[in-house]
Amino acid sequence: MTKINVKRNPATRLRHILSLAFNVLDGNARTRESWCQVFEIPNVNSEKALLEVQSRLLSLRKLFEDTESDLRQIPDINEELFIKPLSRLARVIDINGLHQTWAHYRQFLDAHDMLALKYAEDRLTLEAESQENEISSDEIQEILSELTKLYESILASSLPLDLKNALLDLINEMLRGAHEYRVRGAIALKESLTKSIGILATNKQALDENRDSADVLALGRMLIRVDKAYAFAMRIQPLLQGAVNLFPALVAHIK
Secondary structure, three states, X not given: OOOOOOEEOHHHHHHHHHHHHHOOOOOXXXXXXXXXXXXXXXXXXXXXXXXXHHHHHHHHHHHHHXXXXXXXXXXXXXXXXXXXXXXXXXXXXXXXXXXXXXXXXXXXXXXXHHHHHHHHHHHHHOOHHHOEEOOOHHHHHHXXXXXXXXXXXXXXXXXXXHHHHHHHHHHHHHHHHHHHHHHHOHHHHHHHHHHHHHHHHHOHHHHHHOOOOHHHHHHXXXXXXXXXXXXXXXXXXXXXXXXXXXXXXXXXXHO
């Protein structure tokens, strides 16, 4: 993985996205089209684009929550200066209003509230736990591509049906985390890895019985790759090192 020294926190990510939204000036455009521009989603009138916009907005809503959560970890945080502006800015998200004109939602990106968000970004820069290394977009794209290939391989495999379905669920969870990373950052990877550990624990016996399967081994390698990306971002030990007893394919993680 390419090591990059870019540091981000939730408020940094949030301010970047909202600044892009503020710079969409065509108030007569449909809100759906405006968000497609912000998130660089092509074919704006397609069903795929609509689903992608909805998914990104759900991630953006979580990013608001992540930002507030980190701010509330700071003792005696100023509610008026840091928290209430977030609540007002969050009104820009309306999954059910994508057919409305953009001017209706752009008005919620008030300049004073955007300035307060900049103050929040600066304040979180002082909190080491809120800072993370940026994983390169190329690395995330490679992870998404490899997960998709692995999904197709497991789908076509001769693994027992129950185990196959569980592993497909696991990969879907990892795909969701990698997609959400582009909006929320490393916390999305942490959530997907945590849920993956639960799936591994539930299916330990079946995994043991199929431990030599090429697809099971490939899954282990893929989980290790995602876990190392998360560990790099957060500057911590990989999460899955403690799950080797659940899934022998992770043994390379501690070598």
